[in-house]
Amino acid sequence: MTEPTPQLPHAPLPAYYQDEADHARYVRRMFDETAIDYDRIERAMALGSGGWYRRQALQRAGLKPGDKVVDVGIGTGLVARQACAVIGDTGRLIGVDPSPGMLAQVNVPGAELRAGRAEALPCTDGEADFLSFGYAFRHVSDVDAALHEFHRVLRPGGRLLILEISQPAGRLSRALVKFYMRRVVPTLARVVARERGSAELWRYYWDTIESCIPPTQILEAMERAGFLQVRRYTELGIFSEYTAVRP
Structure with a gap:
C-alpha cells in the first residue's frame, strides 16, 4: 500500500532549498x-502591538484561566507569554519547537519545553485543553499530518488556534x-x-x-483532520485566526 502524498503548505522555493x-x-x-x-x-x-494582538486572538479562540496549553512552534515564546497571562497560575503551558536555538531564547517562567515537530508532537493523547500554533503553519512538511497530531493531542472539547499571515x-x-x-x-x-x-x-x-495554500484549503484540511466548528477570522485583512474544536 502506497503512502499518501504529503500535503505541503506551499510549493518548493528553489531560491532557498532544493527539495523537502x-x-x-x-x-x-x-x-x-x-x-x-x-x-x-x-x-x-x-510597532510594539504584537503582544496585545496575540492575547486578543487567544481569548477570541476560547483560551481561559486554568487551561493546559500546548504551544506548537513556540519559537522565542511570543504567543506563549500571552497565553500564560491568560491561563494564570492555575494553568500549564508546554512549548514545542524543533529549533534548539529558538528554545534557548524562550523566557516564559513555568513553561515546560520539549523538542519536537508539529508532525510528531512529543505529547500524549488528549494532553491539552488548548493548542496554539503561531505563524509556523507555512514551515511544516505535511499539513495533514500536523493537523492530525493537533487533533490527537487535544482532549475532546479542546480548542485549536492557528495564527497565520495571509495575502x-x-x-x-x-x-x-x-x-x-x-x-x-x-x-x-x-x-x-x-x-x-x-x-x-x-x-x-x-x-x-x-x-502558501489559500485559506479555503487550510479550512478543508482542518475538517479532514476531524475538527468541528472550523472558522477563519481576519484582522486588517492579513492576520488570519483559524479556530476549531475537537469533538
Missing part, C-alpha cells in the same frame, strides 16, 4: 541562527504588504540584527506567505 528534506534542514538552520534577533525584529515590525484580497493591498514584508522588514532586520541571516529569514517569510 533540504527544506526541513533549511528552516531549522535559519531559525537556529537568527533566534537571538527574532524578538527584536518582531517588535520593530509590529490581502485586493491587488493594491497585496502590493503594499509585499513591499513592506519583502523590502522594509529585511532592511529593518539588517539595521537591528546581530546575525547576517536575519534579513534572509524575513524575505523567506514573505515568499512562503505568497506561495
Whole structure:
C-alpha cells in the first residue's frame, strides 16, 4: 500500500532549498541562527502591538484561566507569554519547537519545553485543553499530518488556534504588504540584527506567505483532520485566526 502524498503548505522555493528534506534542514538552520534577533525584529515590525494582538486572538479562540496549553512552534515564546497571562497560575503551558536555538531564547517562567515537530508532537493523547500554533503553519512538511497530531493531542472539547499571515484580497493591498514584508522588514532586520541571516529569514517569510495554500484549503484540511466548528477570522485583512474544536 502506497503512502499518501504529503500535503505541503506551499510549493518548493528553489531560491532557498532544493527539495523537502533540504527544506526541513533549511528552516531549522535559519531559525537556529537568527533566534537571538527574532524578538527584536518582531517588535520593530509590529510597532510594539504584537503582544496585545496575540492575547486578543487567544481569548477570541476560547483560551481561559486554568487551561493546559500546548504551544506548537513556540519559537522565542511570543504567543506563549500571552497565553500564560491568560491561563494564570492555575494553568500549564508546554512549548514545542524543533529549533534548539529558538528554545534557548524562550523566557516564559513555568513553561515546560520539549523538542519536537508539529508532525510528531512529543505529547500524549488528549494532553491539552488548548493548542496554539503561531505563524509556523507555512514551515511544516505535511499539513495533514500536523493537523492530525493537533487533533490527537487535544482532549475532546479542546480548542485549536492557528495564527497565520495571509495575502490581502485586493491587488493594491497585496502590493503594499509585499513591499513592506519583502523590502522594509529585511532592511529593518539588517539595521537591528546581530546575525547576517536575519534579513534572509524575513524575505523567506514573505515568499512562503505568497506561495502558501489559500485559506479555503487550510479550512478543508482542518475538517479532514476531524475538527468541528472550523472558522477563519481576519484582522486588517492579513492576520488570519483559524479556530476549531475537537469533538
